[in-house]
Amino acid sequence: MLTLEKRAQPSRVWTLAAPIFAVLLTMICGGLLFAALGKDPFETIRTIFFDPLFSEFAWFYRPQLLIKGAPLVLIAIGLSFGFRAGIWNIGAEGQYIVGAICGAAVGLAFYPTESIFIFPLMIVAGVLGGTLWALIPGILKVKFDTNEILVSLMLVYVAEQLLASMALGTLRNPDGMGFPGSRNLAKYDSATSWISEICRHALGRCRCPDRCHLCLCDAVAPSVWF
Known part of the structure; x- marks a missing residue:
């Protein structure tokens, strides 16, 4: 059974890096999944992650x-x-x-x-x-x-x-x-x-x-x- 234990001293590096790492891992895993389905993974990542922030709309x-x-x-x-x-x-x-x-x-x-x-x-x-x-x-x-x-x-x-x-x-x-x-x-x-x-x-x-x-x-x- 999994147990959660509080760190004695939280890592400042991982506090900042964890969200970034999670997004990158999501991009990689999602891209591989769409590639396996025969879709362009780069187009998919651009549509999901970048278009909502930087597109004309x-x-x-x-x-x-x-x-x-x-x-x-x-x-x-x-x-x-x-x-x-x-x-x-x-x-x-x-x-x-x-x-x-x-x-x-x-x-x-x-x-x-x-x-x-x-x-x-x-x-x-x-x-x-x-x-x-x-x-x-x-x-x-x-x-x-x-x-x-x-x-x-x-x-x-x-x-x-x-x-x-x-x-x-x-x-x-x-x-x-x-x-x-x-x-x-x-x-x-x-x-x-x-x-x-x-x-x-x-x-x-x-x-x-x-x-x-x-x-x-x-x-x-x-x-x-x-």
């Missing part, structure tokens, strides 16, 4: 990278606590999905009411939803000595089915002409508006969408704190 891709990357940063911070305790949590995606469902459900429940309390309530609901979903493999581990890696991973697929069920049923947009999906909360001028305004002033004259300001603050604040 980078002005659109860069904010999207921040928007998509912010949840991953928050997930990584949350997982670090479990890893430090020697607990392997492979079901972060499922916990993120359930948390998002719970948070969205609160926002949709108040639609179209506008209040500064809605967004904090959405955050609380999201945290509780993800926490309760993570408790399932934890309780099974304590009570029945199940494998938390397998259980947490399998619960990801359960969460995906739950998301599909909500999008097609309980949370479906009544004005969406039967298409799956909830109301677009981004068009709902609720509690997020004042938070976006604060983030915009904090980041200065950044030519990014409001979602980008909010996601960037959400990711940077806990990263600096921890």
